Amino acid sequence: MAALSIGAASPAAAEWTALGRGLDGTLVRPGDASYDAARRLFNTAFDAVRPAGVAYCANPSDVAECVTFARKVGVPLAVRSGGHSYAGWSTGTGLVLDVSRMSKVSYSAGRASVGAGAKLVDVYDSLAKHGVSIPAGTCPTVGVSGLTLGGGIGVVSRKYGLTCDVMESVQLVTADGRLVTSDANHEPDLYWASRGGGGGNLGVAVSFGFRTHPTREVTVFFLHWPWARAAKALKAWQSWSRAVPDELWSTMHLSSDGGMDVQIGGLHLGGRAECERLLDRLGDAIGPTSSSFVRQTSYGHAMMIMGGCSTLTVSQCHRPGSLPGQTRDGKLPRDSFSGRSHMAYAPLSEAGAKTLVAQVAKPGSHTVLLDALGGAVARVRPDATAFPHRAALYSVQYYAHRAGAASWTANARAAMRPHYGDHAYVNYVDPGLTGWRAAYYGANATRLARVKAAYDPGRLFRLPQGF
Structure with missing residues (x-):
């Protein structure tokens, strides 16, 4: 989710006190014991930012109170769910509106109601108790709000679609402080824009209604090859990932992070024998693996594996702390990183593959992550939701951390632009991206601008990349 900047007003202490009351x-202010913890995002690169206040909203009325406060006194407002904004736009120097306390997950008759502050690990865990789930991502501490509003690429997207595709309704507090419920029949333009238009553009989401799918045992896999086979593996994966049934989703990681590595991992909505048969086709094209892991397990445990939490409890699979969204026994660390993206509409040529492999081979701690699309994602019209990249074969994420991260991601994306073009994914928001409207939204940008003008004519929500 993201920040806005609407002037340089400095509300008096009495105004902040009145807001808190x-x-x-809870309103956390500088000098409070929990302030330093409250102001931090997932990305340590933004630790120098010091908000004037962090409001942990307990309900939609609190959200409306904060929106009205920001509008009346002119203080910059940032909206935060999971705090994973790649550009750091879920913090700022004014008021940070945090929805983490609104995290209830409930289920009835095939539908899930999910608070905007719920973290993915808790969504998966809560719905698993009912034998259902929704298509979503892998990072356990990502907030459901930002993921959904930007589209929501995830581990079962080829079978069940993007997260926004199963979103049947959303409640938002708009710039005028109203609580609005939108779906296909009520406020349909707002509903359309909320399915891929990006968080923070139109209002503050407070809850979602999702259509669920039943779960069963699945098979997860992680295969590794020597770096010398990187280009061959890339060519084979691009072909194989499109030819397999929708029940199989895969991701390819080309990494230089403690060693050079080629990994293809993923999840198959079926048994181990069938998964191994499909994987054998890939192995035949690439050659012998250096290591492999294939395991049939419950859907819920598979989500823990994909989130890097296979040896942890659900409670431990959080950031540590006592603030909303954290747990006292949480074990997940923060990171300092830079990320950029492409959306691949055609397979890489041999020259493109060589260029990508060469970029990864440069010194540093970085990874290129390629997530397969197609299937159910591609069967939705590009203009049916605000997410336009229905014809993309896969998403591309350039992710780097530690020293030189921003330089490497910028250079890698620039090097691959002749091969991938200009398409990008708004959930990997990139403040250095030129032509971002077309890159994120394609032909849908015009309609998004009209919806913005209708619901926020005074432009209360002003993102660096926003309508």
Whole structure:
């Protein structure tokens, strides 16, 4: 989710005090014991940012109170769910509106109601108790709000679609402080824009209604090859990932992070024998693996494996702390990283593959992550939701951390632009991206601008890359 900047006003201490007293939740201010923890995002690169206040909203009325406060006094407002904004736009120097306390997950008759502050690990865990789930991502501490509003590429997207594709309704507090429920029949333009238009553009989401799918045992896999086979593996994966049934989703990682590595991992909505048969086709094209892991397990445990939490409890699979969204026994660390993206509409040529492999081979701690699309994602019209990249074969994420991260991601994306073009994914928001409207939204940008003008004519929500 993202920040806005609407002037240089400095509300008086009494105004902040009045805001805090009017909330059912909690307002954290500089000097409070929890302030340093409250102001931090997942990415340590933004630790120098010091908000004037962080409001942990307990309900939609609190959200409306904060929106009205920001509008009346002119303070910059940032909206935060999971705090994973690649550009750091879920913090700022004014008021940070955090929805983490609104995290309830409930289920009834094939539908899930999910608070905007729920973290993915808790969504998966809560729905698993009912034998259902929704298509979503792998990072356990990502907030459901930002993921959904930007589209939501995930581990079962080829079978069940993007997260926004199963979103049947969304409640938002708009710039005028109203609580609005939108779906296909009520406020349909707002509903359309909320399915891929990006968080923070139109209002503050407070809850979602999702259509669920039943779960069963699945098979997860991670295969590794020597770096010398990187280009061959890339060529084979691009062909294989499109030819397999929708029940199989895969991701390819080309990494220089403690060693050079080629990994193809993923999840198959079926038994181990069938998964291994499909994987054998890939192995035949690439050659012998250096290591392999294939395991049939429950759907819920598979999500823990994909999130890097296979040896942890659900409670441990959080950031540590006592603030909303954290747990006292949480074990997940923060990171300092830079990320950029492409959306691949055609397979890489041999020259393109060589260029990508060469970029990864440069010194540093970085990875290129390629996530397969197609299947159910591609069967939705590009203009049916605000997410336009229905014809993309896979998403591309350039991810780097530690020293030189921003330089490497910028150079890698620039090197691959002749091969991938200009398409990008708004959930990997890139502040250095030129032509971002077309890159993120394609032909849908015009309609998004109209919806923005209708619901926020005064442009209260002003993102660096926003309508």
